[in-house]
Amino acid sequence: MIKAISRKETKKLRHLRLRKKVSGSSEKPRFSVFKSQKHIYIQVIDDHHSKTLVSANSLEDLQIPEVENKVNNESRSETQKSADMKGDKGKKNVKQESSGVPFSQKPTLMAAAVGELAARRTLEKGINQVVFDRGGFRYHGRVKAVAEGARKAGLQF
Numbered sequence: 708m709i710k711a712i713s714r715k716e717t718k719k720l721r722h723l724r725l726r727k728k729v730s731g732s733s734e735k736p737r738f739s740v741f742k743s744q745k746h747i748y749i750q751v752i753d754d755h756h757s758k759t760l761v762s763a764n765s766l767e768d769l770q771i772p773e774v775e776n777k778v779n780n781e782s783r784s785e786t787q788k789s790a791d792m793k794g795d796k797g798k799k800n801v802k803q804e805s806s807g808v809p810f811s812q813k814p815t816l817m818a819a820a821v822g823e824l825a826a827r828r829t830l831e832k833g834i835n836q837v838v839f840d841r842g843g844f845r846y847h848g849r850v851k852a853v854a855e856g857a858r859k860a861g862l863q864f
Contacts, residue, residue, distance in 0.1 A: 722843030729840050730754050738825075738837040738864060740844070740853050747818045747849055749825040751837060760832060763825035765817050818849035822856030830861055839864045 712720075731737030731754040741748045751761040829837065837857075844850045857864070 718843045725843060729838050731838055735836050735838055736760055736834060737840045739840040739842060740850055741842050742844060742849055747821055747853060749821060751829050761825060761828045763821050763828060765821050815849050815852040819852040819856035822853035823860040826857035826860035826862040836863045
């Protein structure tokens with residue numbers, strides 16, 4: 708009889724398998740990503756000294772006006788581009804928030820903004836290079852958006 712393994716267990720196994728290979732040092736700390744259903748959390752960790760050097764998350768950073776403005780501006784421009792390409796200005800079958808941001812796009816835009824913020828904080832500490840730890844998640848969607856946002860801010864990995 709084959710014993711079924713839960714999703715939580717498989718994610719844990721993927722993360723442990725990844726952590727065998729990925730380790731952060733003082734020169735090249737680990738850029739760790741964790742995502743929940745609503746939020747995203749980033750830590751830059753020095754594993755040799757067991758210290759968190761920088762942290763950023765979507766909970767605290769929602770209060771920062773520059774992140775919120777950036778998310779709203781980017782999402783508005785994307786929705787305008789898609790509406791112009793389709794030729795109709797306001798389809799009713801697309802779910803949208805009151806600000807005009809489609810529900811499916813806002814989490815990835817927020818993840819990219821938080822990744823950029825974490826990268827800026829890391830660069831302020833004098834760290835240019837990091838090792839990316841996706842935390843057992845697939846390199847897809849919000850995790851990929853965090854990585855691209857961090858690269859856009861100037862962080863190398």
